[in-house]
Amino acid sequence: MNKKGFGSRIVASPYILWAALFVIVPLIFVAYFAFTTPDGAFTLSNIAQIAKYKKAFFQSVLYSLIATIITLLISYPMAYFMTKMKVTAQKMIMVIVMLPMWMNFLIRTYSWISILANKGIINTFLSRLGIGPLKLINTPGAVILGMVYDFIPYMILPIYTVMSKIDDSLIEAASDLGANSFNRLKKVIIPLSFPGVISGITMVFVPCVSTFYISQKLGGNKNLLIGDAIEYLFNSGPDFYNVASALSLVLMIMILVCLFVMNYFTDSEEATIL
């Protein structure tokens, strides 16, 4: 027993070391910077400055929420219909979903610029038809589109995985007991796929809320998010590290609270009756 514990500790040690070095230590630095002045004295003024970035915070959360809801609305039916297809078709679609993930994130976002720009593909096409040009780039819509496009695989994958594991006989049992297709969806498929939905929401919302690149490239100057503010401050030199750290810390705590709430939902979902 002891021997086994020792063995598993040895096996785990590289990961523990990794986590300590690259996760815990940086977090301590962030916390330290957040509560100190550039001279190293304790202060709360960095935290107080967050009030200035209220709008960016608010926009980040709002855009991320909208993007998450849209990805969910697209992904859920898609995952559902995928499970109804032949296995070969399912694999095919899986590859198509994953394919963009093989490309660099920056290139994917950049390509949207050339599609949405004032002289981009869409507007060129529209002008041939005598419409436009429409203002597509540098709008909140473009930012949300970018978020949806970049993160949708992270929603489809967990939902599809959970859904494809639902035992067919459960769905047969539901129809056997008199449930039509709507009731089967409501009473069996949705509750059983709920864990997939929760992890999908988490995996889309968290990167959305902290993203900066998408908003810079597709949102112009007006739609800056909290991620942009943090990036801007860190790039402005060591004097601004403290405020930037304070913002990061607050964002992190916000995300942790979100995760906690999500987890609470999944747990209670399993324990109570729908």
Place this chain on the structure above:
Amino acid sequence: MAKENILELKDIYVSFDGEKVLDGLSLDIKDKEFITLLGPSGCGKTTTLRIIAGFLEPDKGDVFFDGQNLVGVPAYKRQVNTIFQRYALFPHLNVYENIAFGMRVKKMPEEKIQKEVTDLLSLVNLEGFEKRRISTLSGGQQQRVAIARAIANRPKVLLLDEPLAALDLKLRKDMQKELRNMQQKLGITFIFVTHDQEEALTMSDRVVVMDKGKIQQVGTPIDIYNEPKNAFVADFIGESNIVDGVMKKDYLVDIAGHSFKCLDKGFEENEAVDVVIRPEDVDIVPSKQGEICGEVTSIAFLGVHYEIIVDIDGFKWMIQTTDAAKVGDKVGLIIEPDAIHIMKKSEYSGLYGDYSSYSDEIDQLSNPDEIAEDIADE
């Protein structure tokens, strides 16, 4: 039993990927009877059940339920309920909600649901289990919840798809009795699917023996056992010595070079036939007194009786007797006329040899992997 037919299957054909699964199956099922579909894996018994439940549409043929054709009617509109092989209980709902599922869908008032669930739980001896989660129940308890859930909708016909296969022997025996009692108490038609012939014989009013998508024989358990229609049925139900014989004339058959009196008639003169003799119907006597003689090649003590293999002119007979013998003994066999059952030759003739490979057969039957495979095949 002059009851009306509740269910009539007419000339049903089903094939999967070009392979015939049901080949012109027709069957009438009477109201309130306990009927069992019995056969080896791949014989089409589960497919038949799925067609009645509505999970599968036949390629051809009709299903009449109370005179109304069910073909094209979706499963959720049919007045039949199913107990699934692995119970298929909803893991996200507790015991109460599982049983209430069908009533909830029908939008029954809550007080009524509560009363029903309480009654059903006491019917299946699970009082106080309302709030339990499915994952905390034993196999037998899950089985009971599945039964309660299926009869909560008050179906006219209950379909049971090998519901006892996952239980251990003792529990299975108890559940057999319980299911039978429940069927009589509720007055619901039970259509039971199994590959276990003993289960079929003990529980059913009628047994339907199936193979290769066709019905081989329908009858009461006693008929099926005593008067099998062909070598397949004789071999599948219980142990049997299936030997070649020649019908000399009515009531006289030649087996192993000896003429035996029998109770069968109506065959051509000198017609080749299959003869079934059950191991328990053969008496062992000293070799000089026997009608036919042979040498004992193996003997096994099974508690109630001995199982003796006797080689008669190269054909190995199985005999169950309380008289002991030794390997190498010469013994005589006596077979009474009522122990002999004559069958017409069929496509199954000659497929089931003697008991020379008997030990292999036992291995096969008790190999759990193979049973699991059988279940997976269905």
